Amino acid sequence: xxxxIFLSIALLGVLVLNAQTPEERGLQIAKxxxxxxxxxxxxxxxxxxxxxxxxxxxxxxxxxTKTLELTxxxxxxxxxxxxxxxxxxxxxxxxxxxxGSDDQWLYLPSIKRVKRISSxxxxxxxxxxxxxxxxxxxxxxxxxxxxxxxxxGSLLIVEQDPVDPKSGYTRRIVTxxxxxxxxIEKVEFYDRKNSLLKTLTYSDYVVYxxxxxxxxxxxxxxxxxxxxxxxxxxxxNFDVKLSDEDFSQVALQRAGK
Amino acid sequence: MKNNKILVFFFSxxxxxxxxxxxxxxxKISQExxxxxxxxxxxxxxxxxxxxxxxxxxxxxxxxxxxxxxxKGYESVNFKGFLRLDKDKERTHWDIRELYYQxxxxxxxxxxxxxxxxxxVTESNHLVDIVNQTDAVETFDxxxxxxxxxxxxxxxxNKIGTFDFYYxxxxxxxxxxxxxxxxxxxVVIDKDDIAYESGAQEWRQDMxxxxxxxxxxxxxAFSHFYGNGREPLFVFDNLGNINSFYxxxxxxxxEVQVTHSAFLWKLExxxxxxxxxxxxxxxxxxxxxFSNINGNGLDIGVLGEYLYDERDELALSALQxxxxxxxxxxxxxxxxxxxxxxxxxxxxxxxxxxxxxASRRIANSWTAEVEARIFNDVDTNELxxxxxxxxxxxxxxxxxxx
Numbered sequence: 001x002x003x004x005i006f007l008s009i010a011l012l013g014v015l016v017l018n019a020q021t022p023e024e025r026g027l028q029i030a031k032x033x034x035x036x037x038x039x040x041x042x043x044x045x046x047x048x049x050x051x052x053x054x055x056x057x058x059x060x061x062x063x064x065t066k067t068l069e070l071t072x073x074x075x076x077x078x079x080x081x082x083x084x085x086x087x088x089x090x091x092x093x094x095x096x097x098x099x100g101s102d103d104q105w106l107y108l109p110s111i112k113r114v115k116r117i118s119s120x121x122x123x124x125x126x127x128x129x130x131x132x133x134x135x136x137x138x139x140x141x142x143x144x145x146x147x148x149x150x151x152x153g154s155l156l157i158v159e160q161d162p163v164d165p166k167s168g169y170t171r172r173i174v175t176x177x178x179x180x181x182x183x184i185e186k187v188e189f190y191d192r193k194n195s196l197l198k199t200l201t202y203s204d205y206v207v208y209x210x211x212x213x214x215x216x217x218x219x220x221x222x223x224x225x226x227x228x229x230x231x232x233x234x235x236x237n238f239d240v241k242l243s244d245e246d247f248s249q250v251a252l253q254r255a256g257k
Numbered sequence: 258m259k260n261n262k263i264l265v266f267f268f269s270x271x272x273x274x275x276x277x278x279x280x281x282x283x284x285k286i287s288q289e290x291x292x293x294x295x296x297x298x299x300x301x302x303x304x305x306x307x308x309x310x311x312x313x314x315x316x317x318x319x320x321x322x323x324x325x326x327x328x329k330g331y332e333s334v335n336f337k338g339f340l341r342l343d344k345d346k347e348r349t350h351w352d353i354r355e356l357y358y359q360x361x362x363x364x365x366x367x368x369x370x371x372x373x374x375x376x377x378v379t380e381s382n383h384l385v386d387i388v389n390q391t392d393a394v395e396t397f398d399x400x401x402x403x404x405x406x407x408x409x410x411x412x413x414x415n416k417i418g419t420f421d422f423y424y425x426x427x428x429x430x431x432x433x434x435x436x437x438x439x440x441x442x443x444v445v446i447d448k449d450d451i452a453y454e455s456g457a458q459e460w461r462q463d464m465x466x467x468x469x470x471x472x473x474x475x476x477x478a479f480s481h482f483y484g485n486g487r488e489p490l491f492v493f494d495n496l497g498n499i500n501s502f503y504x505x506x507x508x509x510x511x512e513v514q515v516t517h518s519a520f521l522w523k524l525e526x527x528x529x530x531x532x533x534x535x536x537x538x539x540x541x542x543x544x545x546x547f548s549n550i551n552g553n554g555l556d557i558g559v560l561g562e563y564l565y566d567e568r569d570e571l572a573l574s575a576l577q578x579x580x581x582x583x584x585x586x587x588x589x590x591x592x593x594x595x596x597x598x599x600x601x602x603x604x605x606x607x608x609x610x611x612x613x614x615a616s617r618r619i620a621n622s623w624t625a626e627v628e629a630r631i632f633n634d635v636d637t638n639e640l641x642x643x644x645x646x647x648x649x650x651x652x653x654x655x656x657x658x659x
Contacts, residue, residue, distance in 0.1 A: 059621060084621055085293075085659075088291070111375055111400055118521060121546065123548075124548050124549035124554050125549075127593075128554065245364050245413055251361070
């Protein structure tokens with residue numbers, strides 16, 4: 001009997017899906033992906049960033065990131081630079097908002113100064129990398145409009161149009177994997193002239209706490225400049241039990257020293 | 258070298274405190290050591306106005322840093338030392354910039370030892386920032402500070418902001434350039450000749466408190482300081498003698514920043530009250546950034562600030578009724594190339610100060626800096642600034658990080 005009910009629900013589901021517009025289905029997938037990642041509470045991770053220019057020369061940066069999950073509003077995050085040594089301790093504290101501009105503070109350890117900075121610059125590169133600030137900020141459902149494009153096996157391909165006119169993109173083509181907790185496999189970025197600018201590929205996925213899929217490697221390739229940025233994540237920790245006090249301006253100064 | 262004894266005293270006190278703290282917690286410990294060596298060359302374009310001043314000043318500085326963390330980083334001991342060797346014997350100096358024990362737990366944080374704190378929002382003048390003494394021989398802009406012995410207690414709340422309480426048991430005197438030094442007055446000021454109004458002298462027990470909070474786009478702070486002033490007061494009597502001392506002051510400060518799209522609106526102001534002197538001073542202005550102009554990360558910011566000081570010509574900063582215009586250019590490239598260009602213009606007099614500061618990383622562990630300050634058309638009636646009218650300089654600096 002149980003099986004019959006399950007089957008009917010599944011059938012009903014298919015019917016409902018078919019009745020959806022591509023916009024509705026796109027939004028539904030984004031919401032499903034958000035839901036699949038709900039409840040991680042807080043996490044910390046170490047990050048190695050390798051920048052490669054078009055001649056193949058590389059330079060490296062090491063960062064530590066802490067994230068606090070919030071459900072009513074966007075997440076809070078704290079990023080600390082550990083290298084290069086001349087910028088060691090430079091840190092940022094970001095309160096993402098589902099609607100409106102994010103709040104962001106920068107800490108400069110050499111003069112011990114905390115500065116509120118404008119989060120207006122979304123399209124600019126993060127520390128000379130191929131990642132724009134908007135690529136690294138918390139991905140809230142409300143920040144895009146959606147359009148489902150196609151389904152290839154377990155892969156769902158959705159077009160996302162940024163709501164914010166300050167975004168550097170007209171659209172992003174995002175590939176979700178519905179069988180693996182709606183993890184993202186690939187994102188293609190189209191610039192303001194609607195030509196392909198960058199491709200971000202996620203790999204080395206590990207599932208934490210039987211639920212949270214995290215990629216160990218992000219590779220961003222810029223097709224227009226032929227530059228690349230590789231992110232390698234290590235020491236993911238979902239047991240750090242961080243609280244609001246770990247994301248205060250006092251904590252920002254403590255993190256950067 | 259009287260100060261050195263005191264530094265040693267604080268150091269031993271500090272080692273005892275951190276020693277006790279360390280026994281209590283035996284969890285994972287991490288430590289880091291770093292070292293910066295910087296070679297600097299300052300070239301003063303004009304002949305010195307006063308005897309003994311030179312044109313070429315090669316110099317070298319060393320900055321060791323050590324940090325020991327435990328209890329998941331909620332407890333730490335931090336050290337930063339500084340040593341400079343220069344032609345000017347007063348600019349040859351060393352300092353404990355930082356040496357403190359820190360403990361954070363829930364909604365509070367405690368710091369004990371030598372530490373540096375920064376207050377303020379404006380760029381061209383730092384009025385509110387009073388906790389640390391300025392290292393006046395190190396840079397002309399006054400942004401380098403001496404380590405201040407303190408107990409700092411921070412209480413963090415989500416609803417009503419952050420409160421910082423400071424107990425400052427010891428005052429550090431400002432060092433002025435020696436006979437061979439530039440940017441000095443006609444008379445060489447020996448820091449030991451400057452007395453105190455307070456009978457307790459440098460051991461006067463000073464206090465400060467600061468409240469800081471933010472409401473949407475508004476960041477606001479109020480502060481109050483009660484103790485030995487950080488700026489010495491120069492009083493001229495009828496016979497032309499200079500009497501100089503550190504007054505006991507009450508200083509109330511306010512800081513406001515409004516961050517709206519690419520605009521930063523800034524205001525900071527102080528009211529300082531001493532027996533010999535009462536005045537207000539203010540700095541207010543805005544910064545606007547055109548970001549990612551070329552689609553390749555180029556940011557150009559424009560800044561404008563108005564500076565007022567009721568002390569008029571007695572203001573040590575000489576910023577009594579001036580405007581500042583500047584531009585901050587950041588390339589956001591892999592070398593973090595950035596340039597800050599500015600000019601300070603006196604509204605009533607002809608005096609102008611132009612400046613340029615540029616920096617860039619070379620390879621992974623080197624940085625290069627260029628700085629120029631040009632004193633232009635300094636009015637001969639300027640009490641303070643007229644002493645520096647021949648002190649336009651160019652500075653090159655290369656740092657290596659280990």
